[in-house]
Amino acid sequence: MTSNSRFIPTGSAAEAYAQVEVALNLLRLTYLQAIGRSGALRNTPAQAASHQCNEAFVVLCGIEGDRSQVAGSQQVDAYLSSIGFDPRLRNLLDWERGKDALNRGLQALRRMPEAPARILAELYSIKPGFHEVWLHDDYPDDVRENPDHPVGRILGVIRGRQSQVLNPSHAEFERLTDLGFFLRHAACALTEGPMVRRRTGVDSYFDILQAIGPERSFSFRRRKLEKGFHVLDTWQHLQGHNSETGLWDLIDTASAFVQSGPLL
Numbered sequence: 001m002t003s004n005s006r007f008i009p010t011g012s013a014a015e016a017y018a019q020v021e022v023a024l025n026l027l028r029l030t031y032l033q034a035i036g037r038s039g040a041l042r043n044t045p046a047q048a049a050s051h052q053c054n055e056a057f058v059v060l061c062g063i064e065g066d067r068s069q070v071a072g073s074q075q076v077d078a079y080l081s082s083i084g085f086d087p088r089l090r091n092l093l094d095w096e097r098g099k100d101a102l103n104r105g106l107q108a109l110r111r112m113p114e115a116p117a118r119i120l121a122e123l124y125s126i127k128p129g130f131h132e133v134w135l136h137d138d139y140p141d142d143v144r145e146n147p148d149h150p151v152g153r154i155l156g157v158i159r160g161r162q163s164q165v166l167n168p169s170h171a172e173f174e175r176l177t178d179l180g181f182f183l184r185h186a187a188c189a190l191t192e193g194p195m196v197r198r199r200t201g202v203d204s205y206f207d208i209l210q211a212i213g214p215e216r217s218f219s220f221r222r223r224k225l226e227k228g229f230h231v232l233d234t235w236q237h238l239q240g241h242n243s244e245t246g247l248w249d250l251i252d253t254a255s256a257f258v259q260s261g262p263l264l
Contacts, residue, residue, distance in 0.1 A: 013112045014203060017122055019105035022262055024127055025195045026098035027061065027183075028234065029254045033093055034060055036247050040084035045247040046238040048084065051188035056083050058187055061095040063180045103179045116173040117150070117165040118206075123177070124154045125205035128186035130196055133158070133209055133221055135235060140214040150176060151185065158206070160213040193234035195254060197261045202228045232257045 035041050035048045048056075059076055077087035109119050132155070136142045140159035145152030147162060150172055156162040168176065175181055183190075202208065208228050215221050225231065237250045 013109060013114050013119065013122075016105045016108035016112065017126065017205075018198075018262060019101060019108070020123065020126055021197065022258070023098050023102035023105060024190065025197070025254075025258050025261070026101065027095070028190055028193055028195050029251070029258055030093050030095055030098055031057055031060070031190060032234065032247070032251050032254055034085060034089045036244075036251055037089055037092070038084055038086045042244045042247055044242055045244070046235075046242040049192050049235050049238045051192060053083060053191045054187035056080060056085055057191050058184055060085060060090055060093075061099060061183065062090060063183050099179065099183075102183070106177045106179060106182060110174070110177055115167070116170075117167045120150055120168060120173070120176055121154050121157070121165045121206045122204060123182070124151050125158065125209050126196075127182070128189040129155060129158055129209050130205055130225070130229075131186070131189035131192065131194070133212060134194060134225055134231065134233075135192060137218065139218075139221070140216065154206075158209045158213075193232070194236075195232040195234060195257050197230045197257070199228055199230060230257070230261075 035045045038048075041048045056079070059080060076090075080087040080090075106123075109123065112119060132139060132142060140161075143152070143155045143159060143161075145155055147153055147156050148166075150166045150168045153162050153164075153166045157165055198205075208225070212221055212224050215224075232254060234250060234254065237253075238246065240246075241249065
């Protein structure tokens with residue numbers, strides 16, 4: 001980072017959302033670097049750009065998992081090795097920068113005067129809403145969350161199934177804006193991507209996703225999203241360039257993507 005980097009203040013909800021956006025892209029980049037530095041994965045990296053590696057991402061970045069087989073340090077190492085990741089990358093890569101930035105954004109949102117329901121709607125549109133609208137073939141029939149749960153209702157509103165977001169209790173709001181819970185929920189938005197950055201003048205992920213609604217056409221959804229967002233489709237790149245060279249080309253492109261936007 002250079003001394004003239006653009007910094008994101010956290011004095012408003014819009015700025016806090018921007019910080020969340022940048023932090024998620026940093027974590028996506030770090031995950032790609034973890035694939036590149038794992039000898040068992042880097043030759044065929046597309047296998048790791050998968051929801052099947054969601055728990056591996058959670059463990060790599062140091063969020064306590066909820067599965068007993070990855071509870072202890074030796075079990076964690078064995079678990080990561082069984083998937084193909086080098087367990088040392090939990091400490092050798094800078095996961096903390098992205099996590100700290102994300103936590104600052106989430107904590108800032110907790111202090112905002114905006115309605116909690118609106119904050120959660122925007123937050124869960126950033127992750128995983130965008131990922132689902134962009135990548136899922138079976139959209140809008142892909143939601144399995146409880147429609148009586150705040151997150152399930154948000155995803156249902158985006159798809160036109162519900163009319164409004166549920167107003168969460170204070171305890172629910174605190175839980176849903178917790179760093180660990182937010183990263184664990186639908187971690188495929190990080191393992192599969194894409195990397196996303198708003199174009200100038202775009203204020204809300206939620207408003208754009210809701211306007212797309214239950215549209216089934218894959219190409220239509222992507223065209224609409226690309227009008228409002230810069231998108232680097234990491235999953236698609238690795239499907240077409242499933243090699244170590246393809247991976248490092250993607251890492252270079254992803255680094256430039258992060259550098260070209262606001263920096264923390």
